[in-house]
Amino acid sequence: MLASLSIKNYALIDYLEVSFQDGFSIITGETGAGKSILLGALGLILGKRADLSSLKIKDEKCVIEGEFLIDKFDLKSFFETNDLDFEKRTIIRREILPSGKSRAFINDTPTTLSVLTSLSDKLIDLHSQHQTLQLADNAFQFLVIDALAGNTKTLISFKKGLKIYKKLRKELVEIEKRQVEAQSQHDYNSFLLDELIEADFKENEQEFLEETLEKLNHVEEIKLLLTDAQNLVDLEDSGLSDALLNYVNIIQKLSKYGKTFEDLSYRISSLKIDFDDITKELENSNDGVDYSPQEIEKYNDRLQLLYNLQKKHQVATINELLEKKQILEIKVSAVENAEEIVKAKKIEILEVEKKLDKCSDILHHSRKKAIPELIKQLGILLKNLEMPNTSFKIDLIKGTAFFSNGKDELDFLISTNKGSNYETLKKIASGGEMSRIMLAVKSILCNYSNLPTIIFDEIDTGVSGEVSNRIAKVMLTMSKHMQVIAITHLPQIAAKGEYHYKVYKTDKNKQTLTNIKILSQEQRIQELAEMLSGKDIAETAIVHAKQLLDQEID
Known part of the structure; x- marks a missing residue:
């Protein structure tokens, strides 16, 4: 209070x-x-x-x-x-x-x-004069009947379910919209995807292709340099190989004269091993480098295909191209699996709909049961408020659509004189009568609310x-x-x-x-x-x- x-x-x-x-x-x-x-x-x-x-x-x-x-x-x-x-x-x-x-x-x-x-x-219920007009408002009429029917928990459950139901329906519309859009581009996306699948590019392939072509396009210069390097190594009496071997032998002889020479001997021996490995690798490279127009053409074609696809998809790297491929796979799959996706969403909606229908049934039956009690109590109170000939007719019809509080449609009618027709509150009740009716309603509500x-x-x-x-x-x-x-x-x-x-x-x-x-x-x-x-x-x-x-x- x-x-x-x-x-x-x-x-x-x-x-x-x-x-x-x-x-x-x-x-x-x-x-x-x-x-x-x-x-x-x-x-x-x-x-x-x-x-x-x-x-x-x-x-x-x-x-x-x-x-x-x-x-x-x-x-x-x-x-x-x-x-x-x-x-x-x-x-x-x-x-x-x-x-x-x-x-x-x-x-x-x-x-x-x-x-x-x-x-x-x-x-607090702060009831001002203009709020008497609420009597004619359908939402307020439902509020009164639901109070008598004790529908608070059921209404909370229904409204939670309705929120989920609307969310799922919205998601279904979005899915169907996306699928219509995707379907219109399906053939083109499928073509793009098939093109990328057929190309079958691998990660880091671009670097390999560019390096290989660089080598093949300069094969004569590479062979000449390799030959010059080999001659320096093998030159009789003054070649690098013999000179380094003599150098190693001298240092090894010094190793017995202290730790310092021993360490240097170890290091020069390691250098000799590396030198021999490099020499052998250069020999192999020289043997493996040959001018081949067929090879150049093959790698050129592969690299050009990559460049063309990158330009088509507006990307700069092979990794970006592979990402485009994944996106296309999703788009194509979404269309091809559209029926299953929509079906799954509709099943989800149907499950929620069943629960809402169950809540709606509970609300409808409890309201049906409460209406006679409301009419009875209103009659007693209005009689005491000098409106003895006033009577109500409340029709409750179960509709097909979900509203914010169930499926019911409510028709709240009043007759203020014996033998007169039932009409809506707005049409038939005067200001003083509306005030008394609202007071009667509020009086009833106070017994059912806290x-x-x-x-x-x-x-x-x-x-x-x-x-x-x-x-x-x-x-x-x-x-x-x-x-x-x-x-x-x-x-x-x-x-x-x-x-x-x-x-x-x-x-x-x-x-x-x-x-x-x-x-x-x-x-x-x-x-x-x-x-x-x-x-x-x-x-x-x-x-x-x-x-x-x-x-x-x-």
Whole structure:
């Protein structure tokens, strides 16, 4: 329940703080006193968008803070899910900065407006006059029936499944779209892929081809250089081979004269081995290098094929060409396996669809069962609200398409007079009748929900006399299950509250300020008398006010 509300620097409010009680509270005040300002401030901590124009002093921040007692309302899981500290006395704070930015806090933890709105939906039903129009809204009508039917868990399950179902359907459309596009290019992609498969290029092949052709195109120069190198090695009496051998022998003879010469002997022996290996390899190379036009043509053709394919696929390396080949394999395979892919996705969709159908059936049957009970309870309440001839006809038809809450289509009709036709609420009900019907609906809902607080903003519009007493009785009954706060202009309703608050204006330092206070018994008499007869309070109005306060509700 709402335990307290403090407002600083908002509209006509400099600073005010007010505490609220459980049960049935009344708020009254002259037109223009600031009741709407109070509700506007409350709306901000319930997640409504902030407006810089609402700052009283433009260069100071506005702070609105509400304290809620929530220990009896099973909200711990919400706090855990949203990574918030759970406190039995939870404080919601909203700040509007002079820059126009706003901040929201739950128990001093910064939070988003979406989280704030989700929490406020579980704390307060703020019912303003225009919300009476919700009665004609199909979504609200379903909400009422589902509350009576106890469909909360089934609806959560259905909505989770529907989200998956829509995602899978979207994926199927995308797959089919891609396959249509792929099919149109399938023949060309297949040709490109076959071309690459036939070419059968290997990693690093380009370097091999380019090196081999470089060698074949300079074979005469290479053979000449190899021959010159060989002659230097084998030259009689002064060749490199004999000279190096003599050099090795000399060093070996020195090795017996110390460690230094021994190490040098080892190193020169190793050098001799390397030299002999190089000489042998050059001999083999010389023997293997021959001019061959056929070989040159073969490697040239292979390299040219590679260059042509690289140009066609707009790549620079053989590895990039191989990557293109893999992509083409995927595209071609996607088309060739299209039927299996689509079939698998449709089976997946069908499984989810079966679960949604099952949920829809459960929802339909529970709603069918709840509708007679709703009609019965509405009839009893509306009779007590001086609408004895009002009756409802609620048709529930199971459709074929999935909606956000099942497959049902709902037709909510009303007749306000005996023998008259059933019509939609918009067509047949007056403003006063709509207010009473909405009050009856809210009264029923409070028995099936765990909502802590409901605030009625002039739900008594368009009614007077005995109907006012009846409305007060309904709200008083509701207050046994939840905190009820009613803003009213009717003294008959105001007199039935357990607590009475007055919103009023004062002039201070050439400024008009809005404030609120709780009234004592004597102050209540004066307020009710003023509501009955105006500023010039007649003695009869005082007497009437006392009678209203003492009057028992039947």
